[in-house]
Amino acid sequence: MSEAAAGEPGALAKDRLAAAIFAALVVACFVALIVTQRLKHTPTPVEHFQLTSKVVPSAAGKLSEERIAFKLTKADRVTVTVESAAGEDVATLVADVPVGRYKILSLRWNGRRGMASGYSVLRKADGYTTLVPRNRGAIAPAGFYTVRVHLLGQKRSVPSSRTFQLVAP
Numbered sequence: 001m002s003e004a005a006a007g008e009p010g011a012l013a014k015d016r017l018a019a020a021i022f023a024a025l026v027v028a029c030f031v032a033l034i035v036t037q038r039l040k041h042t043p044t045p046v047e048h049f050q051l052t053s054k055v056v057p058s059a060a061g062k063l064s065e066e067r068i069a070f071k072l073t074k075a076d077r078v079t080v081t082v083e084s085a086a087g088e089d090v091a092t093l094v095a096d097v098p099v100g101r102y103k104i105l106s107l108r109w110n111g112r113r114g115m116a117s118g119y120s121v122l123r124k125a126d127g128y129t130t131l132v133p134r135n136r137g138a139i140a141p142a143g144f145y146t147v148r149v150h151l152l153g154q155k156r157s158v159p160s161s162r163t164f165q166l167v168a169p
Helices: 003-040
Strands: 046-051 066-072 076-084 089-099 104-109 119-123 129-133 143-151 156-159 164-166
Touching: 046 143, 066 076, 066 089, 066 143, 076 104, 089 104, 089 129
Parallel strands: 104 129
Antiparallel strands: 046 066, 066 104, 076 089, 076 143, 119 129, 143 156, 143 164
16 A cells, blocks of 8 residues: 555545534634624613713812713613722712613712712703702712613613713812
8 A cells, every 4th residue: 555545544534624623613703793793783781871071160169060861771770870990989879760761861970979868850841850969978089980870670780981080179
């Protein structure tokens, strides 16, 4: 038996293995494409985060308020917190508040630390409602902050995609 004839079965096995690996990679890429397309079209649980870019003191020394708004794609109970750049909870604006599906929740933060001791409701003539939490702690230090929405029913939390800056008074 010649060496060429003896080498053919090994070469044939290698070709089959290479073809099988190639086919598996093609299938994996196809599955990844389908999953990616599905994820691109799946709505995020919290949509349309709106934040003021900078909170600055007014001329009278009173701190202006950060305006926060978002809507949920699924009705849930939410707790909304403000976090420092280090990930520390600085303020809790509302806790366990029901929010309807595709309803905008609009809040204001006065720059103060701690758990809000209730909130007041501002209603505009156009029907737009804003909750104004009463945080009474010390003013938070200057820096960058993120808003985090805790979806209690879904047992997950979603940070805002943007940060805002608090400028010291």
